[in-house]
Amino acid sequence: MRVMDESRVRHILQQNAGTPCTIRGWVRTCRQAKNVSFIELNDGSCLSNLQVVCDANTSIADAEKAALQTGASVEARGMLTESPGGKQSVELLATSLRVIGGAPADSYPLQKKRHSFEFLREIAHLRPRTNTFGAVSRVRNVLAAQIHSFFQKHDFLWIHTPVITSLDGEGAGNLFQVTTLDPAAVPKRDDGTVDYRKDFFEKPSFLTVTGQLNVEAFASSHERVYTFGPTFRAENSNTSRHLAEFWMVEPELAFCDIDGNMDLAEDFLKTTLSGLLRDSEEDMAFFDLRIRPGLLDMLKGVIEKPFMRITYTEAIAELEKSGKSFEFPIQWGSDLQSEHERFLTEELYQSPVVVTGYPAEIKAFYMKQNEAGGTGRRTVRAMDVLVPGLGEIIGGSEREDRYDVLAARMDELGLDREMYGWYLDLRKFGSVPHSGFGLGFERMLMYVTGMQNIRDVIPFPRTVGNLRY
RNA sequence: UCCCCUGUAGCUCAGCUGGUAGAGCAAAUGACUGUUAAUCAUUGGGUCGCAAGUUCGAGUCUUGCCGGGGGAGCCA
Numbered sequence: 001m002r003v004m005d006e007s008r009v010r011h012i013l014q015q016n017a018g019t020p021c022t023i024r025g026w027v028r029t030c031r032q033a034k035n036v037s038f039i040e041l042n043d044g045s046c047l048s049n050l051q052v053v054c055d056a057n058t059s060i061a062d063a064e065k066a067a068l069q070t071g072a073s074v075e076a077r078g079m080l081t082e083s084p085g086g087k088q089s090v091e092l093l094a095t096s097l098r099v100i101g102g103a104p105a106d107s108y109p110l111q112k113k114r115h116s117f118e119f120l121r122e123i124a125h126l127r128p129r130t131n132t133f134g135a136v137s138r139v140r141n142v143l144a145a146q147i148h149s150f151f152q153k154h155d156f157l158w159i160h161t162p163v164i165t166s167l168d169g170e171g172a173g174n175l176f177q178v179t180t181l182d183p184a185a186v187p188k189r190d191d192g193t194v195d196y197r198k199d200f201f202e203k204p205s206f207l208t209v210t211g212q213l214n215v216e217a218f219a220s221s222h223e224r225v226y227t228f229g230p231t232f233r234a235e236n237s238n239t240s241r242h243l244a245e246f247w248m249v250e251p252e253l254a255f256c257d258i259d260g261n262m263d264l265a266e267d268f269l270k271t272t273l274s275g276l277l278r279d280s281e282e283d284m285a286f287f288d289l290r291i292r293p294g295l296l297d298m299l300k301g302v303i304e305k306p307f308m309r310i311t312y313t314e315a316i317a318e319l320e321k322s323g324k325s326f327e328f329p330i331q332w333g334s335d336l337q338s339e340h341e342r343f344l345t346e347e348l349y350q351s352p353v354v355v356t357g358y359p360a361e362i363k364a365f366y367m368k369q370n371e372a373g374g375t376g377r378r379t380v381r382a383m384d385v386l387v388p389g390l391g392e393i394i395g396g397s398e399r400e401d402r403y404d405v406l407a408a409r410m411d412e413l414g415l416d417r418e419m420y421g422w423y424l425d426l427r428k429f430g431s432v433p434h435s436g437f438g439l440g441f442e443r444m445l446m447y448v449t450g451m452q453n454i455r456d457v458i459p460f461p462r463t464v465g466n467l468r469y
Numbered sequence: 470u471c472c473c474c475u476g477u478a479g480c481u482c483a484g485c486u487g488g489u490a491g492a493g494c495a496a497a498u499g500a501c502u503g504u505u506a507a508u509c510a511u512u513g514g515g516u517c518g519c520a521a522g523u524u525c526g527a528g529u530c531u532u533g534c535c536g537g538g539g540g541a542g543c544c545a
Contacts, residue, residue: 440545
């Protein structure tokens, strides 16, 4: 089979009438009359189908005519012609048509009608053949490409941080343990605890919850680096926004403070979003039309408006003086709830907002501490990027680069200095101010597509109590 | 983990205060010289999630279990 030719629907639809074509794909719908049949073929290359027209001159076996049903794979050869129909400019007038694999209509689950996303989740192996999930798959690909392209253009190195880790105390949720021990016969030490010396790594091991700590080592050598890979959280959270396995993007930048970090995050979002709108025009128009009306305007707003930048303390003051009654009361020291985030981005500023200077108590140990100042309130140089329609899309910080301050904070939180010895070393040898952020790739996909459930923007979702395919 | 909703035909759903199951779409067959959510006609299709209970009688009421969805918390 020729792989590098351009006999794919998205290319064929660009060609002029009179071009001979061969197309392979799957039947979306089939309308048959006595002397003419219309078959809509989709090959996943774009949202549009190619209409294949079969008439009396088309060579097709009688047995295969009956197999021309929704879901069947076919190959059609013929001539591209101008279409008299209104919904497409060109169509393929077939000289021959061959059914490669049939799809018995009485058992093929996908029908030529709308299906609920809940139903499609139960046939995750077939949903790539639907309009919506086909578009999600293409947008997922294009967005990933935009992200790589953005970083590559700015001289960032893509670092492949490990999936298996020994660090279990980062505080980013529950971990999946990785082991080769037989669960039915776990080796024990004399005191009854598990003898991990017999395990594969001779110590407890886990799936990573973040590549950040590892990638900081490379920021300390290559200055500009990022991770983009799978991440695992064993949280028992059953919501439309959580997965046990998801993909995360984490840039890390040396010689960069919190302000540079905010500049990077803003440029990152604006550049990747506008690249996506440029390169996925047809699919994005589909989401705007069918999934979330107003989506394109919302995204354009993010691209065009400068991001508002305020401190956590200012945000609390604004929320207090708003006079609005929130379900969760505002109080300095507690985290912003999504209702608060929505108020800031959607009502008060009506633009993306970057909030910095969060209380140290509600943020991770590695974030750089600010000077206490007159109020005695301890804050860290964290930043959350909030966008209208979603809330937090990016979370990041300037990292604590002072050895003594970091070590003291770790002691305070009861973290094992020994285990984090290498991480502390980075502050011992050639330490530099550095910053970075994390972005949940599927969360961003939900945002750009308007899809409401995170399980519908990843090919095969893994969630609590649910592992199929 | 907590709260709420829900499970009836392949899909989406209706089925009032308990009386023995229905629609639209899909499918099958036929008609139709160009359709595009094709149209028209005909036909088939259901242990009403599972188990127990109340009752003369349960899709409908009760309890338990299982599945799905939404929200909260946790977070990305």
